[in-house]
Amino acid sequence: MRSEKLANSCGKYLSQLMDNDSAIIVLDGDLADSNGAIYVQEKYENRFIMCGIAEQCMVSMAAGFAVEGYTPWVFSFASFLCYRAYDQIRVSVAQCNANVKLVGSHAGGFTGRNGKTHSAINDIAMMSSIPNMRIYSPASPEDTEWAVGEMNKHDGPAYIRLPREAMSSGTWKLGSWTWITKRTSVAIVTTGLALKIANQVREQFKNLFDEEIGIINTVAIHPVPQDLIEELNNFVDYVIVIEDHLTSHGLAALLKCHQLKCKIDQFGWPIDYMADSGDYEDILKHSELNPEKITTHIKNRYAFNDNYLAR
Amino acid sequence: MSFNLEEITHDAARLRKEIVKALHTTGGGHYGGALSVLDLLITLYKGVANIYPEEPNHPMRDRIILSKGHACIAQYCILADLGFFDVSELAKYGSFNSFLEGHPDMNKTPGIDFSSGSLGQGLSVGIGMAMALKNKPVHTWVIMGDGECQEGQVWESVMLADRYKLNNLTAIVDNNNYQELGWAQNSEGIEKAPIPRISEKFASFGWNVMEIDGHDFNIIHKALNKAKEFKYGSTAIICNTVKGKGYELFENDPIRFHCGELTELEYVLLNN
Incomplete structure (x- = not known):
């Protein structure tokens, strides 16, 4: 039984998937030590690309990688990913049906000290209203691993929203x-x-x-x-x-x-x-x-x- | 790729007419930017880039992104001329039943390496491609407008490409000195150019920069090859061009013909 931040569950599990899937790469917008991507950076440094505080560039870059056969996973806070880079998600990713996976950590309205600018309380609205996009919202570390696996298997854009608060293991049957x-x-x-x-x-x-x-x-x-x-x-x-x-x-x-x-x-x-x-x-x-x-x-x-x- | 000056000069003249015909047939469009970009684009396609018309997704093809997607009729005319698809499709540009979308769509048109239309995204896409292709003998070319370089994302990309020293990525800027409206009609005190001192700007971000006449095929050809050979980072080729190049009517009214229509009389007179 675990209680952990789902961003960490996501990063850790993804780094495991990378053992047997050479197409996966991770792009991060300078938040890896907060959004779970750090686990990938530590294990697969040469498959981790720091993009800096440049979400729009990062998302379109991911689309470029995707058309060349990679499965890019893009990590940032849900707010900056979905809002700052929304046109890039809409145009470079969704409209092109590019195989880009988007990880939005710190989603929701409980931001701790961070406050309103870091909240994401209409990301489902925005991501569900563009073409070709799937959305996952896990409630446990195991849900997260299931969702990451599903997202990676699917050929097309997908977004996962992860809360800031730690969540406990569940005993329920995993699935959609x-x-x-x-x-x-x-x-x-x-x-x-x-x-x-x-x-x-x-x-x-x-x-x-x-x-x-x-x-x-x-x-x-x-x-x-x-x-x-x-x-x-x-x-x-x-x-x-x-x-x-x-x-x-x-x-x-x-x-x-x-x-x-x-x-x-x-x-x-x-x-x-x-x-x-x-x-x-x-x-x-x-x-x-x-x-x-x-x-x-x-x-x-x-x-x-x-x-x-x-x- | 073999470069023949006489051939390219004739091709460009011929394709200029194709551009005007296609746009006029389909109700008008971005005459200015399509005509300014044609010469550099045709030199790239016919003189430098490795392309495979019979196999549009050939893994060893150079990647070409027309990030200033609104000028795509120029690209479509070149692609048709090279045999990527039938020339007859040009008369259906932007129509409901055509695979030639108003802005490039990689999922519909053979020869389009990435979709565009929302300015500023192409260079970032090019970075992703260049990084993915770094150990392959493939070059990624991104053609942008000067107005497009007002988008912040462009400079995010310029900074990141410099950080990663992407020597297999070249940006070509169609520097035609206009945008749609911009500051061209402003009175004194405000600079009118979309990007004043554009070469200095790219250079200050660490890029290798060349500034050339964007209608001199020889010089374009040399610059493209130099960019391909430059090993220490990314290159920006700033091509000084004329919006609407080739037709006095367009050249004299860059704002009307950023995206405009010709009267039937104007069209007839143009072709005489």
């Missing part, structure tokens, strides 16, 4: 999505860091109301797995999406693009949230993602005994 718990008709659908919050909500519900709320952990979030939609349509009446992202433009929004029969409520960051500096617990307590808020909301919404939504 899975029930963390047994199947329930009221379920939280979550991804990444928000799994921590989902677990708190589930526990509170159990303790306060003696009700079971199941949790689905989604790792492959774009495109939304078709069998997840089928599962929700077949077995779930009420979905609560919890995500470390703008609530209006993230996983919930992606789910809603499909023909879903169930009701959906969603929790995440509001558009005017600016991720001021602060400790994870302090921010959580005062935000829309406060587990108690979510628990109360669910309780008010769903009459469990009668299995219907109160309003």
Whole structure:
């Protein structure tokens, strides 16, 4: 069992994959010792390219490597990668369908001391609205390794978003999505860091109301797995999406693009949230993602005994 | 690649007409920049670069990125002339059912090594290619506009290429002294050139720089070969060109013909 920053899980696992895959190279925007790429630099110095504080150049460079047969993995903070180099991702990578893998560490709205400039709370929105892009959002070191493996196997662009907070090992079955718990008709659908919050909500519900709320952990979030939609349509009446992202433009929004029969409520960051500096617990307590808020909301919404939504 | 001055001169004159015809047929376009880049581009393709029209993805081909993608009709005319695809496609440039996109698309057009259209990205792509190809006898050529060099990403690339001493990468700047609008119409006090002192700028970033007449085939040919031979880092060839070169109408109105249309009468008069 591990508890580690998923950026480190990513970097370490990638360096293992590189043992048997000579096409992989890593490009870094001067953040390797924070974003996990350092493990590659230490093991495969000649396959690690420092690009400096020049994200736009780095992303287009990666596209150049990709068309020459390499599998470039580009590392930076999610904010700088997705926002600073967005046109390069859109044009050099996505529109060309270049086999470039993008690693955005420090994703989400919990930035620690870093604050708003370093937050990435609409990266899912931006990366899901360009062609050919896949998005992965792991919640554990093992999820991360699974996602990195999938991304590397896939021939085409892909983006993985990794939170700043350390995450613990999970015992669930690895894959694009899975029930963390047994199947329930009221379920939280979550991804990444928000799994921590989902677990708190589930526990509170159990303790306060003696009700079971199941949790689905989604790792492959774009495109939304078709069998997840089928599962929700077949077995779930009420979905609560919890995500470390703008609530209006993230996983919930992606789910809603499909023909879903169930009701959906969603929790995440509001558009005017600016991720001021602060400790994870302090921010959580005062935000829309406060587990108690979510628990109360669910309780008010769903009459469990009668299995219907109160309003 | 064999360089024949007489042949290239005639080819260029012929392809100038093809460019104007193709653009006029398809509703107008970037006359100015296509005509300014033609001479340096044709010298590269026909006089220096290793290319394989019958095998557009030949691994040992030189890589050519037209980063100033809006001038691609010039590139398309050259590629058609070399046999990468049929000349008849030029009349469909930018049309719905054509594989000649308005800006170069490597997934649609044979002979396009990388897509372009959003200025400033090509040199970075070229760095990736050059690094990937460093142990191979392959050169990567990136053709940029002078206006394009206003993009910050270009200078990120210039700095990084210098750091890695990429001697298999050459930037060729079509320095036609105009952009779309820019400061050309400004009154005194503000420099009008897209990149004033452009050679000094590249040189100050550590590059090997040549500044030449971008319409003198002999000199272009020599400069390209010198760039290929230069072993200590990347080379920038600043080609001083005339926007709209070859036609007085275009040369006299670089702003109208950055991206413009000809009347039928103008087109007829041009061809006489």
